[in-house]
Amino acid sequence: MAVVKDYPNPFERSPANTIGVIVIAAYLIYAAIDMDLSLARFLEGLGHGSALLDRMFPPNFTRWELLLDGLIESMQIAIISSVVGIFMSLFIGLFAARNMMPAWVSSPTRVIIALCRSFHPVIIAILFVKAVGFGALAGLLTLIVASIGFIAKLFAEAIEEISFKQVEAIRATGASFTSIVLFAVLPQVFSRFIGFSMYQLDSNLRNSTMVGIVGAGGLGGTLFSAFQRFDYDFVTAILLTIIAIILLGEFLSGKVREIFQ
Structure with a gap:
């Protein structure tokens, strides 16, 4: 029963x-x-x-050269900011891990990460536009800050969840701190870090078009100009292009995750 x-x-x-x-x-x-x-x-x-x-409707692709220029700039902003932001997040996330660093190192680093996550990318883009002027540099700096705020936080949390047995085993051999990180820490979090990185690249592809609306370069500036001219059929062409790029990025990120899993 x-x-x-x-x-x-x-x-x-x-x-x-x-x-x-x-x-x-x-x-x-x-x-x-x-x-x-x-x-x-x-x-x-x-x-x-x-x-x-x-x-x-129907969408107007007759000005494809203007569309292509904005698209290329957006992709350049997204890719460069992702590579730089992810590389910096490797070190910042490690410094923020409380099981690997003393409190006087991890606490200030976590404050820096929190500051990077405190504001929406559009707000950060406005600040950088005022600081360095209109163009791709403002968008690049904006997305680097956004990448650090996301990747470094998740990377630090992933490091804090690792098994410390491997760390202690390699430390017992008298290995340097760099060797401990390379051979005991990174192997345990590498697949997760790849997943975080692919998600951030996908996010930067979207945000690179959004920050352009406030003058930070990319396809967003072209989109905003089209709205101002009431050129709505060209707006549709831009939106369809953005959707296509996001779907392509999603497909490629899925393939990369399959390779490293």
Whole structure:
């Protein structure tokens, strides 16, 4: 005879749960009223959206040279920033690992990583545009900062989860710190690091078009100019190109993960 276990009901009602639901519902209603959200505005927006779609199709690829120039610049920004950011993250992530470094090293490094992750890439791009001017350099620096904020954090956490038996075994042989990292730490986290890196490259491909909207180079600047000219059929051509590049990057990153797994 099968024994049926009596599991607790995760949705069991209680006064605290009821009050919480009421408070959340009341806040959602208040926020909707405060932002002037209504069904009439939504339906009106659908009408405008339908008119916009009519102007966006069919896509116009006649200015393919302009499209290609922006695309090449975006890819250059994404690839260079990914390589530099990932390389820097190797060292920064190692310095942030609390099981490998003393607190006076890991704590300030973690503050640096947190600062890199504190702001959206568009905000960072605006700051770099003001600092170094319009163009690809601002986008490159922006995505390097974004890469460090993501990769270094995940790399540090991966190092903190390693088995320390290999580290102690190699350390017992009198090996240097560099040898310990190369032969005891990296082999345990290398496949994960490759996965992190491929994801960041994919992210930088998307962000390289986004930061261009604020003047940081790339296809985003071309997209923003097309919107300003109400050139919506060319906008569609740009958007389809971005989608194609992202799908290609996703395919290539999947192949790279299969190779290193």
